[in-house]
Amino acid sequence: MRVLFCSEFYYPSVGGVQEVMRQVAERLVELGHDVTVATSKLANRATLQLNGVSIKEFDVKGNFVSGMLGEVLDYQTYLITSEFDVIMIKAAQQWTFDATWEIIDRIKTPKVFIPCGFSALYNPEYEAYFKLMPAILKQFDHLIFYASKYRDIEFAKKNGITNYSILPNGASEKEFNCLKDLRFRERNKISENSFLYLTVGSFTGTKGHWEVVKAFESLDLQPNEHATLILNGNIPYTSTHDIWRNLKLVFNSNGLFIGIKHLVYILFKKLGVTFKKKSPEEIAKTINLKQSNKKVIISDFPRNELIQAFMNADLFVFASNIEYSPLVLFESAAAGTPFLTVDVGNSLEILEWTGGGFVCESYKNHRNFTNVEIQHLATSMRNLMNDKSALDQKGRQGKIKWQEKFTWDVITKKYEAILMSVCNRK
Structure with a gap:
């Protein structure tokens, strides 16, 4: 054929x-x-x-x-x-x-x-x-x-x-049928006793990086507890034509897309214009400076290292605003890592198919974009951090279903x- x-x-x-x-x-x-x-x-x-x-x-x-x-x-x-x-x-x-x-x-x-x-x-x-x-x-x-x-x-x-x-x-059986690399944490300066959260997506402004890092910032940890968050993603390719097209949509349509707003944010930031809403990078910097029992890593790992990030994480967190059928949830299941997701795209259907995760309460705005209350997300992240048996059970179930069907x-x-x-x- x-x-x-x-x-x-x-x-x-x-x-x-x-x-x-x-x-x-x-x-x-x-x-x-x-x-x-x-x-x-x-x-x-x-x-x-x-x-x-x-x-x-x-x-x-x-x-x-x-x-x-x-x-x-x-x-x-x-x-x-x-x-x-x-x-x-x-x-x-x-x-x-x-x-x-x-x-x-x-x-x-x-x-x-x-x-x-x-x-x-x-x-x-x-x-x-x-x-x-x-x-x-x-x-x-x-x-x-x-x-x-x-x-x-x-x-x-x-x-x-x-x-x-x-x-x-x-998700690829060629990539995820591999052993967990126990040196991943050492390579990335992550403490062995630190609870590791992971989120993955291009830095478009719509993939939930801001929501996840804000929720992580508000996590109420005990003095003897430690948590690390990896925000992984690439900066997507944008041509001059794409920039002009997106700017036209902003001015003609009253800023319909969060991603377009993010593009404008980047452009103005390069010109030295400041905004009240902090970027994920700025929030991460504040956390790393002021909260000694938390650490944020912003990365764009090579594919092999990203696979190991999935396999070494304790919980994958997904708070994207707009999706169709997110691959990262299948990849989390393939890694045997439980996921916490908002209701975006067909994430709830993927949860039903794989049995590999949990759902966080969210809502849709007037453009059908998914939004989540930061405190709701933080509470869900915190509760699961303390429920190792539930995490282990969901992780195992997700991997089995992936091997069978996905x-x-x-x-x-x-x-x-x-x-x-x-x-x-x-």
């Missing part, structure tokens, strides 16, 4: 979409298929062949709403003329999907689409976009959703879409079956 994946970003870019596409693409190659990924051109990409996967770069930026710049016509021509058995596109609101709209009836290759959450469904800037969406979805041969109850699948059902499957995300090896075979079925129907 000759398969084309279309994804706005791909390795070495870091993120949930990139990770899923890479894991599935490489395993399909191992199963004997020919896989190519059409994606954005990156200056730091060293090769166009990675673990058997071919990479086809296009210098394109933007989406339907903000406008698309660059080699859009080249990409469209590629889709129309290339001889693949099936095309799978991941995520709406980005150019590899949006650029197909005006040529979709000319793409004769069977097409599969993963909507990936429709994060802008409640954004007024995208009102016209989603009015056009049902007609586009009906021209795909099959849709894949990661959650049985979420805004994208509900949107599809409401508009009469029936040709879909539900596939969960997962490795990429298991999940890729389900992708393979869907893609082959679509090809056979055609």
Whole structure:
């Protein structure tokens, strides 16, 4: 089977979409298929062949709403003329999907689409976009959703879409079937008797770093207790076009996205403008200076060290504002580390599937972003710190369920079956 994946970003870019596409693409190659990924051109990409996967770069930026710049016509021509058995596109609101709209009836290759959450469904800037969406979805041969109850699948059902499957995300058995490195704490200057909290996500302003570090700051520890928090994440790639697009959205839409606000915060901070709300970095610095029984580590660990962070943590804490199907919860389960999560994306469904964690009370704002009261999060973190038996039980249960159902090896075979079925129907 000759398969084309279309994804706005791909390795070495870091993120949930990139990770899923890479894991599935490489395993399909191992199963004997020919896989190519059409994606954005990156200056730091060293090769166009990675673990058997071919990479086809296009210098394109933007989406339907903000406008698309660059080699859009080249990409469209590629889709129309290339001889693949099936095309799978991941995520709406980005150019590899949006650029197909005006040529979709000319793409004769069977097409599969993963909507990936429709994060802008409640954004007024995208009102016209989603009015056009049902007609586009009906021209795909099959849709894949990661959650049985979420805004994208509900949107599809409401508009009469029936040709879909539900596939969960997962975590890599190649990465997490390893031994816990007992030198991790020594390397990172973490005391052996310190309770270790971990949160992971790109520093976009929407991944819960601020909420977690604020809750950690307010933890009421006894004099003989010690706790450490690792805030891990990368600074996401942002082009000049992305900055201008996001600034336009801020000024035109009254600051709809927390992530956009964070972008503006960074830009003004570089100009020397101060804000009343402290950044996660500033809060961490205050904790490290003034609270001797607490320590905050801000990191962007290499992948191998991040795996060990998962495996050495006592509790993974997740307070993200906007998600679809967060990989980090599957990775926490794979590490045998219990997780504490707010109700974001399909996190409660992942909790039900894996049995690997706990939920903290949270609420949705008028834009359907998840928010959590800092004191509620701190209380949950504190209570679990004192309940080692519950942590151990959830950690073991999560790892067992992951091994049974949520490795990429298991999940890729389900992708393979869907893609082959679509090809056979055609």
